[in-house]
Structures are given as structure tokens and as C-alpha cells.
Amino acid sequence: MNARCMGVISLSSDLLAREIPIMESLRLSSCDDAVGPWIHRSLWAGDHPKAEPIKDEVREQFPYLDQVTSDNFRTEQILSVRIFCASRGGYIRPHRDWTGSERAFTRLHIPLQTNGEALNSEDDSVYHMGVGEVWYLDGSRPHCGGCFHESPRIHLILDFAPDIPLTELFRDSACISAAPQPTTVNRDPLTSRQLEAIHGLAGIVTEKNLSPTLNLLSLVHFDRQVTSASAYDWLITIAGQSPDPALLSRAKQLKSAYLGPGWS
């Protein structure tokens, strides 16, 4: 797995406790690639190297998040700052953030509030990020994230210019303490009966439920030792058994849209 915890920054639980209820009460934006309650909000935006805090009444309710960002990171390299909030089974479909060989950005996740059912994945690895941990995510690999608990998982997301070495994203090395042992989730292998059940969905798949079928298949890797990208291959196999040729075409389009053309 290329995603890795780079260390831990110091967060004030008192100051976070003032801002987290505001985040939870905000009407955040949904995302076409999200399923269930997975929502986000921009706090910093603009064209690099001029990204800056968005001047609106929402961001101004989060002075501590501004402080965390500017105290710990080289803000002059920031492309965007956002909060990602997920709960009650909300997740983002397995995807890659870019498909070429050039990185589009360097993304860091910093959990502000989390629970044991807040999980991320990369390829066939599933892991959990703890509060205050600073995680680098490799957007070139198939990845996915969500929260399967009633309590919201809230991450601060920082996107930096892609050409800056990871170690130079921090204001200074004193900002971050040693990384803990990562919490990875062991799952049982997918059995042949389970694979048969997945392929058996050909018995009910139609144009009307292709998307909900993908939404279900995208979660299997959180329970079984398979890569998140398998969801698209299963969908193609299922759709290929349908008498409707448009279904197979649509399944292939979905794979290409989320993983990029030619991904195998």
C-alpha cells in the first residue's frame, strides 16, 4: 500500500470540540461519486500559488481549522483545504484521482473525529486513520473511503502542489511526531460461493439497478480480501450475462470513468 501515515500532529480536543458540532450541523455538498451520507465542504480554494481561505461565513466558523492548517503546513503550497464528512454507510465509490503518470496533487488526510467503522482502502488493503494522524494518499491507485457507523467521521483534507516532496509540506519537522503502527483490517478471502453469488446478480440486473448494484459491490472489499477495483470487473461480468447489450457497455463505461481507460 502506498498510502502511509507520516506522523501525528497535535490537536486540541477542546478547540476541536467547539468546531466539530458546527461541521456536523452544516448543510454540506454532496458528490456524484458518493453513496449515502458522504459530503464535503471547501475551506480554502484558488489557483496555486494563490489558494487562500474562502471568505464566507461558513469558513469563518472554523478558526481552529485555519490555525491547524497554517501552524503545521506550508500554506503557500496548498491547492485546497476541505472537510470530508461521512456517516451511516456513506462512502465514495472506488476510484483513481488521475490516470496519467503525472500526479495531479499531493493529498493529505487528517482525521478530526473518527470511529472504528471509519475505513479507507487502497487496492486490496483496508485501514483506519486515527485522530491527528497525517496520512498521505496515493490517488493514482484505486481507493475508497467511508464510515459505517452512525457517528460522523470528519477528515480535514489538504491538497498540495504535486511537485513538492512530502517532507517539505510541513512548516517544520517539529510539527509532527512519529507515525504509529498503521491500523490495517484483516479480512477473510472471498470464497467461491461468494463469487458465485456476486455473479448470480445477473439474474436481476437491469438498466434500472446497475448503479445500485455497483454501490453494493463497491463495499464487498471492506469485508473480504479483494481489491476495491474488483467491483467494476464483477459488474462487467454480471452485465455481460444480460440480454441487454447496453448494460455491458454501461458497466465498461463506469469502470473507465472511475479507474481510467485501460485499467486492469
Add this chain to the structure above:
Amino acid sequence: MTMNDGGVICTSGTQLVGRLSIDPQRLAPEIKATESFPMDPSVGYGVGSWCKCLVWASKMGPLDTAKSGLAASLPMLMAAIHETFRVEAINHLQIFSIKGRGFILPHRDWVPARPLHTRLHIPLQTNEQCLHAEEASVFHMSEGEAWVVDASLTHSAANFSEANRIHVVVDFDPEVPVHELFRVPGNCESAPFESIDRPKPTSDSLDAIYGLAEIASARNFQRIADMLATVHYDRQVNCAAMYDWLSEIAHRSGEAKLVDLAAVLQRRYLGPFDF
């Protein structure tokens, strides 16, 4: 229900009862205005882009003098509703929106013995891929039609197109007879609807559904429910059947937690309710 040559004629409480005199082209700016309304996605009920927004409630004051708020941004629609219906009998007025591909899970809003409202759906923007289901029936409501929907029966709605589907939903005092909801009672029609014919589920279909017991987990159970909530649009089954399927899947999985979850979902969507 009775059969005719084209399909099944349904004679439940749900029926086409009239039309709203609106010009879709002239209403376009108001339909556009609804896009900026603060919509509630009704998490757990709505899937995809299904969402709703309360436009007006009787506690806000008389509808015909609503000069502020969301109702004021829909002047032509409000005028048409005022011309057509006895607005003094309206409890709530909502916008239900599905901005391309979304649906609401089969549910009941109240039980027959205690109707909360007489509910009218009036599509403002729709297409043939926008469907409504009630028990074993599936049908389409066209723009401008006013439909009484019997929300004590299990029902669901979906938009399987990329285009927007927008309904105005008017909740009336349930004590007022339907024909008296109209300003001119003679304008009230009473037309049963024709259900779209679908093939019956095959043994392969049921094997596929029950086979989900192999991969069901607490993490994906809601997504299984979402997927099963679309099957009745393609197959001749009652939309409530998905809750029986969920229960069977849960039992076959051998996971007590899933059996509990299936029972919770069935109670949440079908009742009995506490109100």
C-alpha cells in the same frame, strides 16, 4: 384490480383526479428556482439525488398571501394551485425532486386508520423514465396531472433518467372529501390508472436475491436494501416484497445482527408507526 387488454387497471385509493392549468414553458423559471431551494436528502429513504423541500405550511400563514419565503419564488405555480384548489384545506406544500437517477425506498407514510393528509402529487417536470409504484403496480404521472396518492399503501418513486423530475406535493386536510379539495368540484375527475406490465420474477431472479446472503454484512445491508428497492420496477412483484427478501437474506446469512437490521428497516418503512 381488473384486467383489460393493455394491462392491469388499478382501483386503489391512488388515482388521477384532475389537472393543473400550467404552461410548462412559462413555468420553467420557477422550476429553475427550485434548484436553489434548501433540499433535504432524507437519508435512509432517498437514494441518489432524491430530496424534498417544504415550501409552505399552514402555520406560516395563508398561502394566498405568502409574500416571502420559498412560496413567493413560485408565483405562477402558487396562482395555479390557488385557482384550482381550496387552499384553506392545504396543510403543507412540498417540492419532491430527483435530479437525475434516484429513488425513494418503498414505504408507507401513515396507516389507513389514521391518515395524516390527503396527498396530491402534481408533476412539474418529468419523463417516461420517472415511475411511481404502489404495492404491485407501477405507473407514470404526466406533467400537470394531479394524482391522489394513497400513502397508507406501500409505495415508492424513481427517476431512471438523467433529466430532472420535479413534483409539487400538496397535503390536504384528510377530513375533506377529494372532490371538495377542488375550487370547482366538477373539475375533479376520477380515473383509475393502468399499471405497467412487467414479467414475473423467475427462479433465477429469486436465487440472485437470496444469494446475497453470501455477501451480506452490516456494512452493506443498506446498499442491499437500495438495490432490492428497484426490482419491482422490472418485475411483477409488490414493492413491499423487498422487506421479506431482506429478512430472508438476513436469516440465511446466519447473522443475528442482520436479522435485527432487517426488522428495523421493515418497521421504519412499513410501520407500525408511533404516531
